[in-house]
Amino acid sequence: MAAPHYVRLKSRSIIHSDRIHSRDIAFHFDIFANFPGIYEVMPSSNLFIRKLESFHPLSREEKDVLERYSRPLREVPAKRDIIREGEKPDCVFIIISGFACRYKLVESDKRQIMAFMLPGDTCDFNAFILKRMDHSIATLSRCQVLELSKEAILEMTKQPAIARALWWANLVDEATLREWIVNIGRRPAEQRLGHLLCETLVRLETVGLVKDNTYTLPLTQSDLADTLGITVVHANRMLTSLRDRGLIDIDARNLIIKDAGRLKVFSGFDPNYLHLGDGSESE
Numbered sequence: 001m002a003a004p005h006y007v008r009l010k011s012r013s014i015i016h017s018d019r020i021h022s023r024d025i026a027f028h029f030d031i032f033a034n035f036p037g038i039y040e041v042m043p044s045s046n047l048f049i050r051k052l053e054s055f056h057p058l059s060r061e062e063k064d065v066l067e068r069y070s071r072p073l074r075e076v077p078a079k080r081d082i083i084r085e086g087e088k089p090d091c092v093f094i095i096i097s098g099f100a101c102r103y104k105l106v107e108s109d110k111r112q113i114m115a116f117m118l119p120g121d122t123c124d125f126n127a128f129i130l131k132r133m134d135h136s137i138a139t140l141s142r143c144q145v146l147e148l149s150k151e152a153i154l155e156m157t158k159q160p161a162i163a164r165a166l167w168w169a170n171l172v173d174e175a176t177l178r179e180w181i182v183n184i185g186r187r188p189a190e191q192r193l194g195h196l197l198c199e200t201l202v203r204l205e206t207v208g209l210v211k212d213n214t215y216t217l218p219l220t221q222s223d224l225a226d227t228l229g230i231t232v233v234h235a236n237r238m239l240t241s242l243r244d245r246g247l248i249d250i251d252a253r254n255l256i257i258k259d260a261g262r263l264k265v266f267s268g269f270d271p272n273y274l275h276l277g278d279g280s281e282s283e
Contacts, residue, residue: 048094048146050207051120054276055168062159069152070096073144078218082123082137082145089133091147093123098143099218103226104135113227115177116140116200120207125170128153141218168275175273184229187268192228193238194267197248201257202271213257 049066052058058066073096076082082093082100100117114135117123123137128150139145148156157163176199183192197217204215225235242248247263249256257263264270 047096047120047207048122052162052165052169054206055172056161056165058161058165062161065156065159065162069148069156070146073146076139076143076145078139078141078143080139082139082143083133085133085136087133089124089127089130091149092125092128092153093137094146094148095119095121095123096144096146099140100137100143100145101140101223101227102135102137111226112229113223114180115173116227118200118203118207119209122166122169122173125153125166125173140223172273172275175275179273189228189230189234190238190241191267192230193224193235194242194247194263195269196224196227197242197255197257198260198264198267198269199271199274201260202274202276206274206276213260214251214254216253217255218253 048070049058049063052066076098078098083089085104095117097119100121100123101113102115102117102123103111103113105111117137127133157166179199183195187195200217201210201213201215204210209215221232221235221239224239225232228235228238230238239248242263243250245266247257247259247266249258
């Protein structure tokens with residue numbers, strides 16, 4: 001499949017205009033990529049708080065501070081840049097619903113996705129101190145995005161528990177990037193994919209967006225290929241292989257982990273790098 005072609009629409013938006021091939025819809029990934037799913041059934045305004053609470057307990061007063069800054073939300077369509085490499089960041093972006101990613105383009109048209117931002121995630125907590133972005137952040141599905149000004153961040157972090165939770169979130173982002181480097185550099189493609197699906201399962205469970213090991217995965221096979229460093233054809237084969245092994249299935253818009261324990265062992269997945277609960281345990 002040809003590399004994705006990006007067409008500039010405005011100063012801060014792009015559209016993903018790669019041609020759809022029959023292999024891109026084998027498991028319905030392209031069909032459900034822009035539709036609502038499990039991740040939209042919960043109150044979106046609470047997901048940022050839910051995520052921070054997974055790192056550090058928050059009092060009612062601290063939650064009220066976060067709620068005060070949880071509006072307004074910006075609706076961003078799928079396949080749009082939130083901010084581009086080279087632009088000056090003047091705020092911090094929080095993904096409230098949907099999937100977004102960090103990426104870089106090589107030779108103008110080859111994309112490498114370096115991180116997923118899931119509901120509740122902060123996109124570069126300290127980005128506002130930079131003169132310019134060294135990577136781009138884009139939506140993979142339709143997203144609700146919260147924009148926090150430098151002043152809002154500084155005000156929020158006057159609360160020690162909020163500051164601690166944000167520090168933990170930043171440390172986990174760095175640990176996750178290290179794990180992705182290992183995943184791409186040393187694991188075979190099938191285990192890379194399995195590891196990514198396990199990580200997404202655990203991260204979405206943290207904010208309550210998984211039911212019976214099932215979650216919405218609003219990605220195209222091109223997105224998976226650009227994340228795992230493989231071709232679209234190979235991504236399709238790896239999905240087929242995991243399904244044939246009885247580890248996953250696809251039902252309409254949802255990914256089903258049929259045997260989470262087996263998939264974790266098969267993929268070498270150990271969630272210790274996500275440091276779940278470590279923030280509160282270190283008191």
